[in-house]
Amino acid sequence: MIRGGRWWALAVVAAVAAGIGLWRARERPFRLDQRADRNVLLVTIDTLRADVLSAYGGRAATPHLDRLASRGARFTFAHAHAVVTLPSHTSLLTGSYPYQHGVRDNNGYRVRREQATLATRLKALGFASGAFVGGFPLDQRFGLNAGFDVYDDRIGETGSTVDFALPERRADTVVSAALAWARTQPTKWFAWVHVFDPHAPYQAPDEYARRYPNDPYAAEVAWTDAALAPLFDWLAGLSRPTLVIVTSDHGESLGEHGELTHGIFAYESTLRVPLMVAEIDGANGDRAGLTIDTPVRHVDVVPTVLDAVAAAADQQLAGRSLRSIVVNRDGDDRPSYFEAMTANLSRGWAPLRGVIAARDKYIDLPIPELYALDADPREERDQTPTRRDRADVLLNTLRGFNVAPPALPGEETSAVRDRLRALGYVGGSAAAPRDHYREADDPKRLIDIDALLHRAGDLYQRGQPREAAGLFQQAIARRPDTADAYRYLAFVYWQTGRPDEAIRTLETALKNGVSHRDVRVKLGIYLADTGHADRAIGLLDGLAGDDIEALNALGIAYGQAGRAADAARIFERALEIDPTNGLAWQNIGTLQLRAGDRSTAESSLRRALSIDDSLPGAHTTLGVVLAQTNRKAEAIEEWKRAVALDPSEFDALYNLTVTLIELGRGGEAREYGEQYVATAPPAFYRADITRIQTLIR
Numbered sequence: 001m002i003r004g005g006r007w008w009a010l011a012v013v014a015a016v017a018a019g020i021g022l023w024r025a026r027e028r029p030f031r032l033d034q035r036a037d038r039n040v041l042l043v044t045i046d047t048l049r050a051d052v053l054s055a056y057g058g059r060a061a062t063p064h065l066d067r068l069a070s071r072g073a074r075f076t077f078a079h080a081h082a083v084v085t086l087p088s089h090t091s092l093l094t095g096s097y098p099y100q101h102g103v104r105d106n107n108g109y110r111v112r113r114e115q116a117t118l119a120t121r122l123k124a125l126g127f128a129s130g131a132f133v134g135g136f137p138l139d140q141r142f143g144l145n146a147g148f149d150v151y152d153d154r155i156g157e158t159g160s161t162v163d164f165a166l167p168e169r170r171a172d173t174v175v176s177a178a179l180a181w182a183r184t185q186p187t188k189w190f191a192w193v194h195v196f197d198p199h200a201p202y203q204a205p206d207e208y209a210r211r212y213p214n215d216p217y218a219a220e221v222a223w224t225d226a227a228l229a230p231l232f233d234w235l236a237g238l239s240r241p242t243l244v245i246v247t248s249d250h251g252e253s254l255g256e257h258g259e260l261t262h263g264i265f266a267y268e269s270t271l272r273v274p275l276m277v278a279e280i281d282g283a284n285g286d287r288a289g290l291t292i293d294t295p296v297r298h299v300d301v302v303p304t305v306l307d308a309v310a311a312a313a314d315q316q317l318a319g320r321s322l323r324s325i326v327v328n329r330d331g332d333d334r335p336s337y338f339e340a341m342t343a344n345l346s347r348g349w350a351p352l353r354g355v356i357a358a359r360d361k362y363i364d365l366p367i368p369e370l371y372a373l374d375a376d377p378r379e380e381r382d383q384t385p386t387r388r389d390r391a392d393v394l395l396n397t398l399r400g401f402n403v404a405p406p407a408l409p410g411e412e413t414s415a416v417r418d419r420l421r422a423l424g425y426v427g428g429s430a431a432a433p434r435d436h437y438r439e440a441d442d443p444k445r446l447i448d449i450d451a452l453l454h455r456a457g458d459l460y461q462r463g464q465p466r467e468a469a470g471l472f473q474q475a476i477a478r479r480p481d482t483a484d485a486y487r488y489l490a491f492v493y494w495q496t497g498r499p500d501e502a503i504r505t506l507e508t509a510l511k512n513g514v515s516h517r518d519v520r521v522k523l524g525i526y527l528a529d530t531g532h533a534d535r536a537i538g539l540l541d542g543l544a545g546d547d548i549e550a551l552n553a554l555g556i557a558y559g560q561a562g563r564a565a566d567a568a569r570i571f572e573r574a575l576e577i578d579p580t581n582g583l584a585w586q587n588i589g590t591l592q593l594r595a596g597d598r599s600t601a602e603s604s605l606r607r608a609l610s611i612d613d614s615l616p617g618a619h620t621t622l623g624v625v626l627a628q629t630n631r632k633a634e635a636i637e638e639w640k641r642a643v644a645l646d647p648s649e650f651d652a653l654y655n656l657t658v659t660l661i662e663l664g665r666g667g668e669a670r671e672y673g674e675q676y677v678a679t680a681p682p683a684f685y686r687a688d689i690t691r692i693q694t695l696i697r
């Protein structure tokens with residue numbers, strides 16, 4: 001019998017020198033003049049440290065960004081306000097601090113519909129608007145799509161078997177989509193291009209990996225620069241000038257201060273960002289560039305764009321235009337607020353807030369820190385003991401911002417899927433806030449737990465699940481309220497065919513007071529998949545709201561319980577929230593196949609794949625439809641595609657083996673059958689493994 005119809009719950013370039021000659025080199029001093037009839041391009045490069053770019057003296061060759069910097073203003077002391085993607089981009093696009101726009105983490109927050117953004121402001125001024133996004137934390141379901149005519153966030157989605165590794169949307173793909181849109185615009189436009197490649201895992205194309213054999217992060221940065229080249233080169237041929245702003249949302253620790261990636265601390269390695277402001281004007285040539293050391297901030301970007309397009313200033317914005325700094329080559333100090341709330345919200349660690357003023361940086365934690373960044377840019381010498389008065393002054397400056405505890409992520413907001421956890425972000429609903437945090441809650445005292453989790457994830461990806469499970473257990477023993485450790489441990493048990501232990505692990509988390517919605521959603525999925533649909537429905541029914549992961553899981557539980565109408569209603573609700581959710585279409589197709597409606601099921605599955613061709617489960621289930629309607633050759637190709645996308649797509653492996661034997665293609669069948677026998681967990685597939693062993697003999 002053909003295996004398929006599985007449920008899926010989770011939404012999980014040009015050469016370096018090409019085209020540089022197109023940039024004309026008429027040397028005039030760069031001025032950020034006001035002009036209403038200009039295009040605006042905002043490029044955000046995810047996880048990009050300023051000090052890695054060659055324009056900033058770094059080790060990665062970035063000739064195209066260097067060229068941009070040499071023809072505009074390069075700011076050497078620019079800072080973000082948060083160190084994870086969604087909060088930082090929300091500050092960048094709204095011109096407001098995290099405590100003002102309310103998005104404090106990637107997980108469980110959504111931009112308010114009424115929140116004005118750069119897109120909504122420019123749309124009102126007659127700009128066409130398009131966003132082209134390369135990373136899941138900026139998926140439109142989180143709310144940054146307001147004001148955009150096009151919000152292209154077609155990032156590969158994965159099924160419930162993936163927790164530690166995800167496909168990325170490469171920078172060249174994002175740039176190609178942006179160029180295709182911009183070329184069709186008859187009037188002035190605003191484009192936001194977000195490229196994700198420097199984010200972990202660092203996997204640059206082979207050419208760039210070979211150039212930096214011992215520095216995969218620099219390889220990613222160099223590759224990203226090359227991928228952006230066609231966009232910059234095309235702008236040089238336009239008659240209408242384009243204001244170009246390039247920055248990053250945050251940097252990357254790369255092991256500094258004990259942090260492997262980002263999100264826990266807010267040292268300069270993750271808080272300081274590159275910022276370039278330039279104009280590409282094919283009609284009038286380029287300008288001679290400026291290097292500006294004045295402190296600037298992400299909240300200054302929206303006022304700058306509005307000023308540059310001659311729009312009325314909004315005095316309610318937190319930042320100020322940079323145009324006067326560019327004109328005068330200097331400006332006054334601009335104190336900057338920053339925070340890192342992820343570990344507080346998800347793990348109950350102390351919240352991290354701070355302020356930068358006059359190049360002194362104060363970090364407010366149970367063990368406070370003070371650094372003089374001019375003399376100590378790597379923040380190696382805490383001056384709190386010797387400059388207590390200065391620390392007190394900066395603490396009072398910090399209190400001038402809003403330092404109230406962040407609002408907890410509510411059930412009415414969309415939460416981050418396993419996809420965010422696979423990108424290295426801490427996930428989970430908020431831990432209960434406390435009135436007082438001890439030194440034992442300071443992230444500096446707990447960073448070893450974060451390192452344990454990273455190492456465990458690496459071990460799992462390298463095929464060492466037993467060793468990975470041991471490290472997750474160590475993390476739980478070290479801090480029993482570490483929700484993501486329970487979740488990861490349960491996942492390892494599940495993937496290695498130990499479903500009872502997976503369920504028991506999550507139930508233990510709940511008993512220990514870890515009531516995160518992600519723990520409950522994952523438990524609901526596992527219960528539904530092991531024949532406990534009614535228990536799963538009871539657990540998931542109150543969680544769904546507009547949380548697509550919970551909705552998909554609830555729909556699956558209804559389907560397993562034989563309540564097809566309820567399942568269809570839930571999947572349709574998911575599509576109302578996110579019409580580009582291929583997994584919801586996949587689940588609808590599975591529901592239709594189980595009802596015997598093969599024609600409609602095929603239509604739904606092909607729609608899922610038109611949204612996201614990288615869904616292995618959709619290929620598997622479409623193969624079942626094709627096999628059942630006498631198109632076995634096509635079915636085989638779908639199953640091969642599923643296995644290529646995910647080697648643990650066991651139903652596809654089974655179907656390939658059986659069908660190839662039936663068609664007399666024994667050599668191919670043996671290859672897939674042996675893979676099935678070697679990798680399928682006996683706890684789920686014991687009888688089928690025995691049958692395949694018999695067949696391939």
